[in-house]
Every structure is written in structure tokens, then in C-alpha cells.
Amino acid sequence: MIDASLARSRPITGLTSLWRSTIGKKYVMAVTGLIWFGYLIVHLWGNLKIYAGPSFLNEYGGFLRTVGEPFFGFSQLLWVARIILIPAFIIHVWAAIQLTTRDNASRPTRYSMRKNLESTFASRTMIYGGVFILLFVIYHLLDFTFGTVNPSFEDGNIYHNVIASFHQPIVVLFYVLAMIAVGLHLWHGVWSLFQTLGWNTNRTNRLLRNFATFAAVVLTIGNISIPIAVLAGFVR
Numbered sequence: 340m341i342d343a344s345l346a347r348s349r350p351i352t353g354l355t356s357l358w359r360s361t362i363g364k365k366y367v368m369a370v371t372g373l374i375w376f377g378y379l380i381v382h383l384w385g386n387l388k389i390y391a392g393p394s395f396l397n398e399y400g401g402f403l404r405t406v407g408e409p410f411f412g413f414s415q416l417l418w419v420a421r422i423i424l425i426p427a428f429i430i431h432v433w434a435a436i437q438l439t440t441r442d443n444a445s446r447p448t449r450y451s452m453r454k455n456l457e458s459t460f461a462s463r464t465m466i467y468g469g470v471f472i473l474l475f476v477i478y479h480l481l482d483f484t485f486g487t488v489n490p491s492f493e494d495g496n497i498y499h500n501v502i503a504s505f506h507q508p509i510v511v512l513f514y515v516l517a518m519i520a521v522g523l524h525l526w527h528g529v530w531s532l533f534q535t536l537g538w539n540t541n542r543t544n545r546l547l548r549n550f551a552t553f554a555a556v557v558l559t560i561g562n563i564s565i566p567i568a569v570l571a572g573f574v575r
């Protein structure tokens with residue numbers, strides 16, 4: 340018997356049809372997630388310069404704004420990155436919401452027994468973790484980019500701003516929880532994107548899973564170390 344939903348489905352002919360299909364949305368999530376994954380690696384690399392001292396971290400902040408000069412003007416390449424990152428974030432969240440509501444709508448009655456033996460803690464909490472990460476990013480921008488919630492914001496003095504923020508234990512706790520959420524999200528997200536892109540085969544499965552775990556652990560420990568090192572007085 341032909342599945343009614345399959346009979347109704349239209350062939351994927353363009354970007355709109357791709358976006359409408361479940362696999363298309365998963366592709367979009369994979370690509371936008373990959374963009375942010377790359378950003379997080381570069382961002383951590385930059386942030387770790389805090390251990391080298393104020394001039395290194397601040398110089399790196401300056402470099403982000405002057406890179407490409409004189410061909411590009413001040414902050415131009417930074418804005419190019421933002422113009423890619425901001426829509427990637429919005430589209431990622433948008434696709435996630437649509438996939439979740441579609442998934443719930445196609446399941447009219449709730450399972451009487453949880454049938455998620457295959458799913459991990461990370462996969463089941465993706466959407467809640469995602470909302471928490473969204474709230475974190477908003478706070479994070481108000482803290483270090485706009486300075487609104489930073490106790491002693493100085494424009495261009497990134498080192499000073501980070502130290503000021505992480506002297507507040509409640510903020511450190513929030514950052515640590517957010518970094519764990521980011522780590523879990525990446526762990527499952529990186530693994531899912533390999534599956535969506537069809538890169539996982541019997542031969543590569545183990546390798547890709549280990550890579551996803553390694554990347555998530557390194558990013559989580561690297562990120563968490565910064566607020567804790569500041570609060571503990573190791574970085575001052």
C-alpha cells in the first residue's frame with residue numbers, strides 16, 4: 340500500500356521545496372550548525388589567549404577588527420562574519436522549531452511508553468538546551484559586546500571586561516551551566532550532522548562518534564576553564 344504522506348510529497352525541485360521537506364530542514368540545520376561549530380572552535384582559540392595575558396587577548400580583539408586592512412575597512416570582515424553567523428543562528432532555530440512541531444503533529448497520541456531507547460540524553464534535550472543556549476547568547480552579547488550587563492565595561496578592553504564579569508559567582512555558575520548545555524548540544528549536533536550529510540558508514544561510524552565526543556569535551560572544558568580560572572583568582 341502506498342503511504343498517503345509519500346503520495347502527497349512533491350519532488351524536490353528548488354530551494355523552497357528543499358526547505359519544506361524534513362530532510363531539507365535537517366540539511367539546513369546541519370550546514371548552519373557546522374558554521375557555528377567552526378565559529379566556536381575559532382572563538383575558543385581566541386579566548387584561550389586570556390591565559391597569555393591582557394595584551395594578547397586585547398590584541399586578538401583588535402585583530403578581529405583590523406583583519407583585511409587596508410583592502411577592507413575597520414571591522415568590515417568582522418561584519419561579514421556576523422552577516423553569516425546571525426542568519427545561520429536564526430535559520431537553525433527556525434528549522435528546529437518547525438521540525439519539532441512537525442514531529443509532534445505527526446504523532447497524534449502520546450506514546451504510552453517512552454520508545455526512545457535509541458536516543459541519548461543529549462538528543463532528547465536538544466530543543467530545551469537550544470532555548471537555554473539562545474538565552475545565554477543574548478546575555479553574552481549584552482555582557483561582552485554591548486556591555487549593558489557588564490559591571491565595568493570598557494570599550495576595546497576585552498580582558499578587563501571578562502575579568503569584571505567573572506568576578507560574579509552567579510554569572511560564573513550561569514556560564515558553566517550554559518557551557519555544559521553547549522557541549523551536550525554539540526556532542527549530539529555534530530554526530531547528527533554527520534548522519535544528515537550521510538558521512539557515517541559502518542567503517543566511519545566509530546571514528547565520527549569519537550570525533551563528536553572529542554570536540555564537545557575539548558570545547559566544554561576549554562570554555563568552562565575561563566570563568567573558573569578568573570573566579571579562583573588564577574587569572575586576574
Ligand code: HEM
Pocket residue numbers: 379382386400403421472476479480483484497501514518521562563565566
Ligand atoms: C567562557 C566562554 C566564553 C568566553 C570567555 C567568551 C568571550 C567572549 C568575548 C570576550 C567576546 C567579545 C569579543 C570582542 O568584542 O571582540 C565574545 C563575543 C561573542 N561570543 Fe563569546 N565567549 C564564550 C563562549 C561563547 C559561546 C559558547 C558562544 C556561542 C554559543 C559565544 C558566542 C559569542 C558571540 C556570537 C560573540 C559576538 C561576536 C561579535 O559579533 O563580535 N561565546 N565572547
